[in-house]
Structures are given as structure tokens and as C-alpha cells.
Amino acid sequence: MSEKKLKIAVIGAGIIGCTSAVVLIESIPNVDLTIISEKFTPNTTGDGSGGLIYPYLPGSTDSKRIKKWINDTMAYLKQHFQSSDSGKLGIGLLSMYYLLEDREVFNYSDFDNVMISQRPMTSSELKQFSSPQKQWTKGVYVTTYYAECRKLLPYLLQQFKSKGGKVCQQRVDSVRQLIGKYDIVINCPGVEAGKCTADQSVHPIRGQVYRVSAPWIKHCVMAGNHYIIPNSDTVVLGGTKQLNNWNTNVDPIDSKDIMDGCSQLIPSVRTAQIVDEWVGLRPGRHEVRLEREVISDGQSHQLQVIHNYGHGGSGVTLSYGCAQEVLDYVQQIIASNNVKSRL
Numbered sequence: 083m084s085e086k087k088l089k090i091a092v093i094g095a096g097i098i099g100c101t102s103a104v105v106l107i108e109s110i111p112n113v114d115l116t117i118i119s120e121k122f123t124p125n126t127t128g129d130g131s132g133g134l135i136y137p138y139l140p141g142s143t144d145s146k147r148i149k150k151w152i153n154d155t156m157a158y159l160k161q162h163f164q165s166s167d168s169g170k171l172g173i174g175l176l177s178m179y180y181l182l183e184d185r186e187v188f189n190y191s192d193f194d195n196v197m198i199s200q201r202p203m204t205s206s207e208l209k210q211f212s213s214p215q216k217q218w219t220k221g222v223y224v225t226t227y228y229a230e231c232r233k234l235l236p237y238l239l240q241q242f243k244s245k246g247g248k249v250c251q252q253r254v255d256s257v258r259q260l261i262g263k264y265d266i267v268i269n270c271p272g273v274e275a276g277k278c279t280a281d282q283s284v285h286p287i288r289g290q291v292y293r294v295s296a297p298w299i300k301h302c303v304m305a306g307n308h309y310i311i312p313n314s315d316t317v318v319l320g321g322t323k324q325l326n327n328w329n330t331n332v333d334p335i336d337s338k339d340i341m342d343g344c345s346q347l348i349p350s351v352r353t354a355q356i357v358d359e360w361v362g363l364r365p366g367r368h369e370v371r372l373e374r375e376v377i378s379d380g381q382s383h384q385l386q387v388i389h390n391y392g393h394g395g396s397g398v399t400l401s402y403g404c405a406q407e408v409l410d411y412v413q414q415i416i417a418s419n420n421v422k423s424r425l
């Protein structure tokens with residue numbers, strides 16, 4: 083007699099949901115796995131993001147967890163970087179100049195053994211960005227990766243489907259509606275998490291960016307709210323970090339601020355051809371929510387839920403590490419024979 087398959091649903095097809103789904107389908111035998119999502123690539127938050135692998139606005143999530151997740155993500159990206167497919171997948175090495183105001187404190191130990199390299203910028207590097215109006219006196223030089231979700235997400239979805247994963251385009255109004263239908267739900271709805279769970283602490287951190295064609299820009303530069311992030315074919319210019327702002331329309335005041343701020347760092351961005359202007363809502367939370375919960379319909383049915391949301395401006399950066407932790411939770415559930423929800 084064939085063993086009953088474990089039924090898992092992943093809510094959300096953003097970088098967090100897709101990475102979780104691929105890790106699970108590659109690791110759990112005899113699983114029936116479905117991604118249920120309202121939107122898919124190219125319409126998720128990651129698709130518009132800069133894809134820089136670096137922690138940004140992760141709330142006050144425990145730094146040990148953040149480091150572990152980044153380390154795991156870096157190891158995953160390294161594997162792909164060293165493959166012949168890295169161009170197709172939108173994965174590459176990236177050097178970054180992170181300019182700091184005099185009052186800004188950078189704690190190097192926060193990033194020990196996390197980034198590929200990290201050191202204070204030299205005075206000649208600082209001079210490259212200084213002008214009579216603005217003299218930069220300190221900054222950090224970092225080597226990391228970028229992972230361009232507009233290329234990576236289609237690959238992840240294709241991997242998922244090729245291994246038997248199913249995809250369903252649908253809105254889930256509440257995780258509770260899946261009780262009795264699945265054994266385990268991985269809840270990855272990004273900024274919408276407050277709507278399908280009872281978690282009121284999720285909020286948008288609005289980010290507006292330009293995507294331009296500027297093949298001469300080879301380095302990432304960050305200073306305050308402004309950043310220039312080269313991807314494989316285009317360069318992302320940002321940005322804003324507006325708390326509790328749900329407006330997904332491009333705001334011309336923000337556009338001007340972004341162009342003014344970025345052109346102070348590299349003046350030639352003004353002449354770059356604009357490919358796109360875009361707004362995305364980072365899933366803000368006081369800390370990333372990656373934990374287990376058991377919900378019940380009050381009768382005989384239980385549902386094991388693993389929440390994986392609230393990654394702020396670091397969703398791409400933390401994606402693979404978080405997916406590994408999701409896998410750990412699923413394996414714990416299986417080991418404890420704790421799947422007795424359906425029918």
C-alpha cells in the first residue's frame with residue numbers, strides 16, 4: 083500500500099515563498115507541495131528590489147539569527163555564482179562603497195564572517211565621492227553578492243515545477259481556511275501577512291526606485307537613504323523607507339529626491355536612460371517572524387503553520403537561510419509524527 087503523501091502549501095510566491103518551496107521539494111520525500119499565491123514573478127516585491135545581499139531594515143531580529151541566515155544565503159549564492167548559469171540566474175559578485183556621516187557608527191563585528199570582505203574605505207576611495215559641497219570622511223568597503231529576483235524567481239519556479247510542485251493562483255483570505263486541507267502551511271505573504279493572520283505588527287516600509295540603463299556603473303554606492311545598485315543589465319537607484327505608507331504609486335517628489343541624492347554620489351546617473359520607476363512595500367516588522375504555530379478549528383482538525391515573513395529590506399538577503407530553517411521545522415514536525423490534521 084502506498085504511503086499517504088504529506089500535503090504542504092506555501093502561501094506566497096515572492097522570494098521567501100519560492101525559496102522555501104524549492105528547499106522543501108528538494109529535501110522532503112513523498113511530499114505533495116503547492117504554492118498558493120495571488121501574484122507571481124514579475125509582480126512580487128523582490129522583482130523590483132535591488133537584490134543586494136546586505137541586511138537592511140531587519141527590525142531588531144536577533145543578530146545571531148540574521149548572521150546565520152545570511153551565511154546560508156551566501157553559501158547558496160556562491161554555489162550558483164560558481165556555476166555556468168550565474169548570468170542567467172542574475173547572481174553576481176558586487177563591491178559596495180557604504181559612505182557614512184561622521185555621526186554614524188558602523189559596528190564591524192556585526193558582520194564578522196558574513197560578507198565576503200569588509201574593511202574601512204581608504205582616503206583615496208572616499209575622495210571619489212567627495213565634492214566641494216560634500217566631503218566624505220569615512221565609509222566601509224564591502225564585497226558581497228547581488229541576486230536579481232527578476233531572473234532568479236523564474237528559475238526557482240521552474241525548478242519547483244520540474245520536481246512535481248504545483249502552483250495555484252489564488253488569494254487566501256485567512257490561513258484558517260486551509261485547516262483540514264493541508265498538513266503543513268508555510269506562511270510567506272510578505273507585507274500582506276497582517277491580513278491573512280491576526281498579526282497586526284506587520285507594516286509597509288515603502289520603497290521607491292528607478293531602474294536605469296547605466297552599464298558604466300560597476301560598483302554599488304550607499305549613503306543615507308540613497309543607493310545605487312548595479313544588477314546584471316540595469317542599475318537600481320533608490321530610495322525611500324517610509325513607514326506605514328501603503329501608496330504604491332510613484333511619487334514625483336520622491337523621484338526628484340532619489341535622482342538628486344544619487345547624482346550627488348555619481349553625477350552621470352542623470353544621463354542614464356530610465357527603464358522603469360517602481361514602488362514596492364517592504365514587509366516591516368519589529369523582528370522577522372520565523373516560527374511554528376499550531377492552529378485548530380476547535381474540533382478535530384489541526385494545522386501546523388510555519389510563519390516566514392517580516393524580512394523588511396532584507397528578504398533577498400535572508401531568503402535561503404530562512405528557507406533552511408523552515409526545512410528544520412518541517413523535519414521536526416515529521417519526526418515528532420505531529421501531522422494529524424486532515425480528514
Ligand SMILES: Cc1cc2nc3c(=O)[nH]c(=O)nc-3n(C[C@H](O)[C@H](O)[C@H](O)COP(=O)(O)OP(=O)(O)OC[C@H]3O[C@@H](n4cnc5c(N)ncnc54)[C@H](O)[C@@H]3O)c2cc1C
Nearest residue numbers: 094096098120121127128133134254272289362397398399
Ligand atoms: C525598493 C526596494 C528595494 C529592496 N532592495 C532589497 C535589496 O537590495 N536586498 C534585499 O535583500 N531586499 C531588498 N528589498 C526587500 C525585499 O524585496 C523584500 O524583503 C522581499 O521581497 C520580501 O519577500 P516576500 O516573499 O516576503 O514578499 P513578496 O515579494 O511581497 O511576496 C509575497 C507573496 O505573497 C502573495 N500573497 C500575499 N498575500 C496573499 C494572500 N492573502 N493570499 C495569497 N497570496 C498572497 C503575494 O501575491 C506575493 O506573491 C527591497 C524592497 C524594496 C521595496
